[in-house]
Amino acid sequence: MTSWGVFQPFANGRFSLYFSGQVVSNTGTWFQNLALSLVVLEATGSARALSGVTIAQFLPLLLLSVPAGRVADRVRPRTILLITSLLSAAVVGGLAVATLTPDAPVTVFYALVAALGTVHTFERVAAQAIVFELVGPGELGRAVSLSTIALASARSVGPGLAGVAFQSLGPTACMLVNAASFLLVFLSIVLIRPSRLHAREVRRRDEGADRYRVGRDPALVTLLIVNAVVALLALNLMLVLTSTVTLTFDGDATAVGVVHTLNAVGAIAGGIIAAGRASVSVRSLVVACTGLGLALLANAVAPGLPVFLALGPALGLGVGYYQGVLNAAAQVSVPPEHIGRMMSLVTLGNYGMVPFGAFVMGWVVDEAGGQAALAIGGTAALACAVFVRLRSGRRPTA
Template sequence: MGVFEPLRQRSFSLYFAGQVVSNVGTWFQNLALQLVVLAATGSAQTLSGVTIAQFLPILVFGVLAGRLADRVRPRTILLFTSGLAAATTAVLALVVAAAEPDIRILYALVAVLGTVQAFERIAGQAIIFELVGPTALSRAVSISTIALAAARSIGPGLAGIAFQQLGAPACMLLNAASFIAVGVSLLLIRPASLHERARRSESAPVRTTDLLRQRAVSTLLIANVVIALFAMNFGLVLTATVDLSYGGDATAVGAAHALNAVGAIVGGGIAAALPRVGVRSLIPAAAAFGGALLVNAAAPTLALFLWAGPLLGLAIGYYQGVLNAAAQSAVAPEAIGRLMSLVTLGNYGMVPFGALLMGWVIDASSGRVSLMIGGVAALACALLVALRAPRP
């Protein structure tokens, strides 16, 4: 099977296209929301409240969302979440249209949207098995990470243009339209074409605690949490490094994110080309990620830092592709939802804590030091997996 063979399947290609559109739309909303809050308050601390409101629901509802994804067809969940997200974002557009937006209402709506997306993110992982079946699962999971990287390569630039030309409410409405596009892509997927996942056995149900007792699974989850906490805060770290450490302007910040995203697309493709992915595949993936972080931290000038950007992006894309594919391959299909809820808790649930921690590190030292810390953490996780994960 070719690397991009899953994209030849109609159901997966429809889902992939919807995810690219949705992730681009998310950039429109996030950029506009950040600029509106900063303009209204002038406070970075107030802005951090938006991040907390967005990601805290994942910590609260992540496990519940995983259980639901193992009981209800993920396509059904995603149809509901796309509609709810579109409606919430449309209301958000009305609020930011006010001359003086009420920050408390913004927080509340972002929290509602974060709750909806807690269920959407996990169902979005669980549906991949049903779209392509077991034989193409690893490649399809790795390819799905490319949707995030592709959106990150074009989203910020388009969002900036839209904000300047159309304003914040229009950015929110464009994001609402992207959620509607996701719903349309799901409606075009024929339920009869989906691969049935075995449902939980009532006599011997697989519980979350059973998953945590598996050495391979617990090792993967530990590595995921550590790397997410110390090494995955690129929205903050790349911007701060270019701006504060190298004195770069907004163009340089945008270039750093774009170059990083282009590399991530390539890295996702490399992960998809692997013939077999298991938990021990994280050893080279985490090591490569750690090495790339250290290379970027060592760049003495902005020009060299930008040149190293695609290498870091490639390592990120490769690591994320391997991580998600290894997680889905580590358990039986009927437990994918619950395990991916735990992976999502590690990825997104650590965002507020990682942002606070790395923000403190950057203020106390520099963005390059935060990159170095992330590199050391990723290398330590590669060693952890090598020592702890069982051999196949």
């Protein structure tokens, strides 16, 4: 495969426009998340309080992911994304106002973040479902893997810029940057013409039959289990990395931004490697989980902040490759008309476990330190690699 072949989906103007909008949105989200994390930590000095933000953000995903998948299979994802981008801008504007209020209760931030999480539940599922409509079946796997790079690309610049903005301009400016990013996403989706999208067939089958199909496919069940376990114990990196830098190594906001930026550089490389695979299946998670587990364990034994920062790209590589393989395998393993529901289950496991993981990891960080949380995540990822290997004795159907 040529190097150009890896990036072939970018020859599609619709995908490039969508990808650019996602990079802008995710970059703005880093401004919000970093500022909000530091505001809560400065006010409370508690990782448990910070975990409350994560719980408020992701609990709606746990409750609403499956309904969001059904909506994404009945309403054009483009329409959903237009609505969610405007609603997100409005809620983030509310967060900006809250940061201007002296001694605002933490519960106010929790409530606004929960509202934003509700909107993002529908946005995340639609953002995954629209990839098929943008590129069609031929480039689906590669485009899905590349789309994960949008998050990593944002992390390569977002945390560093957010750290500087927080230090010089304060949290309110960070929130306003994120609100503006959602308005730019709205514009990018408007520019994608509906008539140029690939149609997905709407199957008139009862939902029980859909659930039965997933439940009877061992490969899909394996993927969903691994997705949930890794999300629960290994991917609470906003909480764990931020807490490790600030509470374990006494780093400042700039150091927090740097660690996330270095992590993102590796994640971009990991996503590109995943997109370069000629084919992907659930069995590919053996290597993906192994790499993620080893990277987490290496960070868990870093003796100080300089080494911890130096290991950031390796951790990012593991995360990017894992996420690229997981999302591509999930989408290519089901018919196009079921992508919305399948990705709602992936979203349910990936993000729905975050509130529980944040609660557990927040407790671990407060009691044993951030590196203990990284060690738990690494061990869980290696266990998942063994689980996939044992479950894939014969080639799964796709």
